[in-house]
Amino acid sequence: MNFEDPDMDTGRLTRRIRQNQSRRNQGESQMAVSIRDLHKRYGDTEVLKGIDMEVKPGEVISIIGPSGAGKSTLLRCINALETPTSGTINVYGIDISDPKTNIDKLREHVGMVFQHFNLFPNMSVADNIMLAPHMLHKTPKEDARQQALDLLETVGLQEKADARPTDLSGGQQQRVAIARALAMHPDIMLFDEATSALDPEMVGDVLEVIRSLAEGGMTMILVTHEMAFAREVSSRVIFTDAGIIEEEGTPEQIFGHPQSPRLQSFLSKVL
Amino acid sequence: MIAKHVRQGWTSGPGRWAMGLLALVLGLSALIVAPLATPAQAAQDSPAAQAVHGRTFRVATDTTFAPFEFRDSSGDLVGIDMDLIRKIADIEGFSVQIQSLGFNAALQALNSQQADVVIAGMTITDQRKQVYDFTDPYFDSGVQMAIAKDNDQIHSYKDLRGSVVAVKTGSEGEAFAKQRAPQYGFSVKAVDQSSTMYEMVKSGNAQAVIDDYPVLAYGIAQGNGLKTVTKKEPGASYGAAVRKGENKEFVAAFNEGLAKMKADGSYKKLVDSYVGNSNSDKKTSASRPGFFELVRQAFPSLMLGLRNTLAITAISFVIALAIGIILGLWRISPNRILSWIARIYVAVFRGTPVLVWAFFFYLGVPQLIGHRISIWLAGALTLSLNSGAYLVEIVRGAIDSVDVGQMEGARSLGLTRRMALRRVILPQAVRIAMPSIINQLVIMLKDSSLLLAIGFGELLYQAQQIYAANFRVTETLFMVGVIYFVAISALTWMANMLDRRLHQ
Numbered sequence: 221m222n223f224e225d226p227d228m229d230t231g232r233l234t235r236r237i238r239q240n241q242s243r244r245n246q247g248e249s250q251m252a253v254s255i256r257d258l259h260k261r262y263g264d265t266e267v268l269k270g271i272d273m274e275v276k277p278g279e280v281i282s283i284i285g286p287s288g289a290g291k292s293t294l295l296r297c298i299n300a301l302e303t304p305t306s307g308t309i310n311v312y313g314i315d316i317s318d319p320k321t322n323i324d325k326l327r328e329h330v331g332m333v334f335q336h337f338n339l340f341p342n343m344s345v346a347d348n349i350m351l352a353p354h355m356l357h358k359t360p361k362e363d364a365r366q367q368a369l370d371l372l373e374t375v376g377l378q379e380k381a382d383a384r385p386t387d388l389s390g391g392q393q394q395r396v397a398i399a400r401a402l403a404m405h406p407d408i409m410l411f412d413e414a415t416s417a418l419d420p421e422m423v424g425d426v427l428e429v430i431r432s433l434a435e436g437g438m439t440m441i442l443v444t445h446e447m448a449f450a451r452e453v454s455s456r457v458i459f460t461d462a463g464i465i466e467e468e469g470t471p472e473q474i475f476g477h478p479q480s481p482r483l484q485s486f487l488s489k490v491l
Numbered sequence: 492m493i494a495k496h497v498r499q500g501w502t503s504g505p506g507r508w509a510m511g512l513l514a515l516v517l518g519l520s521a522l523i524v525a526p527l528a529t530p531a532q533a534a535q536d537s538p539a540a541q542a543v544h545g546r547t548f549r550v551a552t553d554t555t556f557a558p559f560e561f562r563d564s565s566g567d568l569v570g571i572d573m574d575l576i577r578k579i580a581d582i583e584g585f586s587v588q589i590q591s592l593g594f595n596a597a598l599q600a601l602n603s604q605q606a607d608v609v610i611a612g613m614t615i616t617d618q619r620k621q622v623y624d625f626t627d628p629y630f631d632s633g634v635q636m637a638i639a640k641d642n643d644q645i646h647s648y649k650d651l652r653g654s655v656v657a658v659k660t661g662s663e664g665e666a667f668a669k670q671r672a673p674q675y676g677f678s679v680k681a682v683d684q685s686s687t688m689y690e691m692v693k694s695g696n697a698q699a700v701i702d703d704y705p706v707l708a709y710g711i712a713q714g715n716g717l718k719t720v721t722k723k724e725p726g727a728s729y730g731a732a733v734r735k736g737e738n739k740e741f742v743a744a745f746n747e748g749l750a751k752m753k754a755d756g757s758y759k760k761l762v763d764s765y766v767g768n769s770n771s772d773k774k775t776s777a778s779r780p781g782f783f784e785l786v787r788q789a790f791p792s793l794m795l796g797l798r799n800t801l802a803i804t805a806i807s808f809v810i811a812l813a814i815g816i817i818l819g820l821w822r823i824s825p826n827r828i829l830s831w832i833a834r835i836y837v838a839v840f841r842g843t844p845v846l847v848w849a850f851f852f853y854l855g856v857p858q859l860i861g862h863r864i865s866i867w868l869a870g871a872l873t874l875s876l877n878s879g880a881y882l883v884e885i886v887r888g889a890i891d892s893v894d895v896g897q898m899e900g901a902r903s904l905g906l907t908r909r910m911a912l913r914r915v916i917l918p919q920a921v922r923i924a925m926p927s928i929i930n931q932l933v934i935m936l937k938d939s940s941l942l943l944a945i946g947f948g949e950l951l952y953q954a955q956q957i958y959a960a961n962f963r964v965t966e967t968l969f970m971v972g973v974i975y976f977v978a979i980s981a982l983t984w985m986a987n988m989l990d991r992r993l994h995q
Contacts (some may be wrong), residue, residue, distance in 0.1 A: 301899055328905035338900030342918040351914060352904035397900075404904060 251310065252277045252408050252439045253298060258307035260293055269463035271307070275408075280434045281441045282450035284474075285460040286486055291443040294460070295410050298441065299330040312407060328356060331401030335413040336391040339385035339400070345372070346381040349400045356404070364403075371399035375429050391422025398429055408439040415446060420447050447490055451475050459483045496783060539747045540583045542740035547586040549558045551597035551606035554946055554956070557685075558709035558765035559612035559729075560591070561960045566792055571705070571765050572610045576731070577630060578761065579748030585741075592790050593946040595854070603863065607738050608949065612705075614663070614727040624737075625730035626745045630762070633726030634664045635704040637717040640690050645699060651677040654698035657688035663726055664701040686959050689715050708766035715962035752964045785966050789957050796953030797974055803867065803949065804936045807874035811935070812928070814875065815882025822887045833883055840880035845941050849873040853931060853945040885931065889924035890916055922993065929986040933979055940975075 253275040260268040268292040275281055283291045297300040297309060300316050300323045304450050309316050316326060339348050349368035353359040359367070372378045375395040377388075385393055394414060401409060409432065415423045427449050434440060434453050444450050450457055450471065457474040459467045459482075467474065475491075478484045552572060555561045560570040568591055580587045587608075592600055594613075599607040601623075614632070615625045636656075638645045645651065652675060658665040660681040668679045680697055682688055685706055691697040693716050700707070704723040711717055733741055752758035780788065822833035840848075853869035892914050902909035943952035953969040958964045 238668040267870055270818075299903055301903065324902075324905050324907050326905075327903055330903075332903035334896060334900065334903075338894075338898070338903075338917050340897065342915070342922075351901075355910055355914070356905050402905070431988060 245483065248424055251275065252279070252312060254310040255294075255298075255442070256308045258294070258297060258309065259305045260297065260302060261305045267463055268297075268304075271460075271463075271465060273458065273465065273468075275439065275441060277407075277439050278437050279439060279455045280453055282454040282471075283443045283460060284450060284457060284486075285466075286446075289460045290463045291460055292412050295412050295443050296442060298410060299327050299332055301332075328352075328404050331404060331406030331409040333394070333397050333401055333409065333411045333414045335416050337385075337390070337397045337417075339393055339397055341386050344382050345377070345385060345388070345396050345480065348385065348396060349403045352400070353403050367403060371402055372396070374432075375399050376425070389422060390418045391425050394418065394422075394426045394429070395398045398426075398433075402433075408441070409433065410441065411442040411444070413443050413445065415444070417471070417485065445490070447475070447487075458482045459486070461486070496700075500865055505745035529688050537747060539740070539743040543583055543585040543744040545586075546740075547588055548580075548607045548738070548741055549590065549605070550608045550610055551590045551592050551600045552609065553589050553594045553597060553611040555959045556594070556612045556706070557960050558650045558705055562792065562956060563960070566795075571630065571762060572612060573754075573943065574761050575749075575758075576608075576610050576745075577820065578747055578752065578757070582748040582751055583744040586742065596946070599857070600729070601732065601734060601861065604734075605863070608733055608741060610731040612729050613732055615730045616727070621734070622735060624735050624739075624742060625732055626742050627749060628728030628730050629749055630729040631726075632663075632729055633704050633723045634662075634667045634701050635707050635719055635723040636699050636701050636721045637692070637707050637711065637719050638699045640716050640718045642698070642718075648675045648721065650746045651674045651699060653677065655680050655691075655696065657682060657691045657697040657700045659683070659685060659702060660687060662703065664703060666925070667724060667726075668701045684955065684959065685710065686955070686962060686964055689717060689962060690964050692717060705766050710962055712766065713960070713962050782966055783963070785963055786970060787965060788961075789954075789970060792953045792957060793950065793970060793974060796948060796950035797978065799947070800936065800949040801937050801978070803870050803874065803942065803947070804932070804939050806867075806936055807871045807878065807939075808932055809877035809883055810875035811931075812873060812881030815886050816913050816917075818883045819886025819890065822883055823890055837883050840877050841884075845873060845877050846944055848877060849945050851944055861911055866942075866945060866947050869945060870939075872940055873942065874935055878931055881931055881934075882928065885927045886920065889920035889927075892923055893919045925990045925993065929983065929990065932986065934982060936979060936982065937975070 222488075251274050253273070255271055255273045258268050258271040259266065266316060271290075283294065285291055293302055297304050298311065304317060307317075311326060311330060313319055314326060316323065339345075340351070343351070346365055346368045349371060350359075350361070350364040353367065354361060354364045368379060369381055372381055375398060377392055377395055377399075378391065380396070382389060385396065388396065398414075414430070415426050418426065423446070427446065430440070430442070431449075431453055442450065442454075451474075452471075455472050456468065457471050458465055459474060459480075461482050467478065467480050474483070475487065478487055508783065552560050552568075556570070558570050559572040560568060568589060573589065576587055576589075590597070590600065590606060594611050597606065597609045597611050601609045609623075612630075612632075613619075615628060619625070621981045635877050636648070645654075654677045656668050656672070656677050656679050658668045658679055665681055668677075672679050677699075680691070682691070685702060688700045688702060689710060690696070692700050700717070704726075707717070707719065711719065730743060731742075732737075748858055749758070752761070794964050818833040818836060821829035822837070824833075849869065852864060852872045854865060856869075857864050888914075897915055897919065898908075898911055901915045901932060901973045902908070906914070939949055940951040942949055943955060946952070951971055958967045961967075
């Protein structure tokens with residue numbers, strides 16, 4: 221659990237995490253994310269009622285299900301934005317509920333994209349992307365800016381580097397948010413309804429960026445309402461309802477041959 | 492001119508601090524150190540004079556107790572006490588270093604050996620004789636009644652039935668009035684300042700005033716619009732005080748000098764120049780100056796007051812802002828102890844009046860710690876701790892109003908809570924809080940006038956000093972109102988400019 225070394229590059233860290241992990245816990249050494257019996261309760265309401273789930277490196281997982289099923293809560297537990305009531309979550313073998321784990325260090329390797337982008341309005345687009353690499357990896361300003369420009373190019377927004385986030389459209393802001401998360405070279409990306417707040421004509425550009433990430437082999441978990449996209453891009457689809465995983469399988473199984481009545485009913489409404 | 496001064500004080504960036512410090516130093520020196528009297532060239536050769544020859548005594552006195560001590564239109568400390576002790580020092584060949592502190596502070600200074608003598612229109616009482624040694628009485632006081640100049644109805648105490656009589660809180664006049672009130676059927680209203688009593692009589696809120704005869708006589712000589720119809724009541728005598736058993740040479744020399752002045756008539760002349768009925772003397776020949784002459788006379792001390800007001804506000808505001816930000820962060824901290832400290836601080840200072848703290852820091856704390864607290868420190872503590880409490884809530888509110896997604900966005904990148912606060916949350920919170928912070932600054936500038944209660948030389952205090960001496964209350968207050976208004980408008984305008992620049 222060597223999360224204290226600030227100069228460590230991502231790949232090396234990941235390898236080290238995996239090595240440490242494999243020495244201690246052979247069985248789960250290949251898992252990017254491993255969740256056991258996860259419960260989350262808000263007061264009297266139990267939102268997650270025992271989730272077990274595993275994600276292998278390079279997998280693209282889509283989590284679908286009706287509103288209030290606990291999809292976002294599940295995703296937010298994975299980078300500790302929510303604290304589970306009980307159960308364990310391992311990310312590359314690191315138990316994130318262990319108080320000794322440096323959560324901040326872990327989050328550098330878990331990129332997150334939010335429904336409402338959460339860009340920082342007090343800085344330019346480039347500064348949004350540069351902030352974390354500069355502060356956490358001590359990347360020199362010039363290098364961080366060059367990286368920001370490169371990332372903006374890959375999401376098609378190089379000319380917006382010095383704009384304020386508030387001057388961009390929703391779709392543009394979300395692409396900046398993805399670039400910002402990618403700037404930390406994460407090992408896994410979490411997308412929390414990344415296109416839900418966008419005007420329909422903006423959705424395509426954002427999905428295009430996510431698709432190219434998937435093709436590049438990025439491990440990803442998407443909470444989404446875009447069923448066609450989920451079917452196209454996912455290696456596996458998880459259907460949650462009322463705080464449990466009701467059904468999971470390949471896109472073909474989930475969308476082509478749904479088994480449980482709840483999934484059938486859900487799909488009949490959204491497709 | 493006023494606007495120019497304010498702008499110089501506030502716009503010149505780094506120079507602002509220098510200005511503040513300068514004002515602080517000026518204020519302190521003007522407040523405390525009055526000019527040294529030069530020793531006489533030819534002292535008499537009496538044993539008493541020889542014992543004090545060439546020595547310097549530190550003399551503490553009140554700030555304003557006209558006609559015994561007050562500042563004339565050029566800002567010099569004058570009055571019966573001041574003229575008398577300087578004259579006696581001259582005759583006997585010693586020097587005096589006069590400290591104008593306020594009556595209670597003067598006694599404290601004497602007790603703590605920071606002064607050798609107190610001369611401040613101090614009544615000789617048996618109680619005080621147990622603690623101090625007094626010189627021979629140099630003035631026979633006593634109380635007297637005065638009424639409005641145009642009042643033809645009141646000729647004696649008997650005519651007071653059903654009237655309101657104004658007196659000064661804790662004075663001999665109050666004791667006298669309360670004692671006679673049942674007999675003559677009037678009611679007594681006690682206030683804090685002589686000038687307030689006179690204004691009450693002139694405005695009809697009271698029909699008569701009973702006050703120390705010299706104070707009253709001086710006011711009437713200055714044209715305060717009152718007249719006397721009854722004789723003065725015999726009363727107490729004033730003396731200069733030293734610590735019991737010490738500075739006997741001073742007492743002897745003072746008594747000798749006083750006796751000489753009484754013998755050669757210079758004593759009577761000195762006293763008459765302040766409280767005499769004759770209008771011939773130049774100090775009392777008050778042909779009422781016009782408004783602009785009044786402005787000209789008042790201007791230097793009002794500007795000094797403005798400088799002190801701006802300086803104490805600037806100093807206190809910087810401290811308050813630091814308190815506001817630090818305790819504001821404590822307030823929202825996950826650390827319960829820090830959070831509760833901030834909560835309790837806010838509750839205490841929002842739940843208590845500013846004045847209580849002013850008195851507490853200036854009068855209470857020195858007795859707890861056994862050490863005098865400078866009036867600047869007491870004033871700055873009072874204002875900054877009070878405003879700090881409001882700023883804590885302003886900062887907290889502003890941080891709360893930053894979208895929670897901002898913190899999540901920053902934390903999801905791996906930034907620590909502290910980094911996220913500093914780089915993402917606080918910059919946005921400051922923008923949100925700016926109008927409230929500016930508002931708090933304005934409130935603070937206005938609240939600084941409360942410090943007059945402990946004798947801090949700010950704007951309104953200077954105004955009181957002026958009308959305590961010239962009795963032109965309405966015009967002086969008008970000037971002060973205009974100065975406050977201009978200063979606050981200029982300050983608000985500049986703060987808004989700054990705010991707008993910040994928002995670009």
